[in-house]
């Protein structure tokens with residue numbers, strides 16, 4: 514089947530079997546390797562992308578559901594100031610660790626702060642409930658997200674004045 518969609522802001526078209534997963538298409542057809550294959554069953558979050566504005570596991574999205582959608586991968590998001598802000602804060606707290614689920618952690622941070630600019634501890638934990646990171650301490654993650662929220666609010670305030 515022929516599929517048209519928007520990938521990282523660009524209109525793309527390709528041919529695929531209806532049941533092929535988005536993660537395989539991103540890696541195999543478009544050379545985007547930031548979304549990692551982990552459990553391949555929607556449990557770990559290593560393959561996270563943004564699908565029509567929602568963080569989603571790309572291993573659970575079959576090709577036929579891509580038609581007409583808008584998809585942002587970590588490669589697309591890496592072109593934004595928000596990405597730099599998140600990565601700087603992760604680096605300061607050494608939150609990168611093995612990096613296998615980094616796309617998931619970064620995109621979940623962005624999705625959370627976009628909807629809740631100043632999240633509580635519970636909201637942060639809920640926002641990351643789809644990421645099963647083996648090497649990130651929850652308390653440090655909460656601290657980092659709070660740091661990012663504060664610096665983002667400061668940046669937005671300064672750009673508005």
Ligand code: FES
Nearest residue numbers: 551552553558572
């Ligand atoms: S590989 Fe997709 S959620 Fe684990």
Ligand code: FES
Nearest residue numbers: 611612614646647
């Ligand atoms: S950084 Fe998440 S699994 Fe290692």
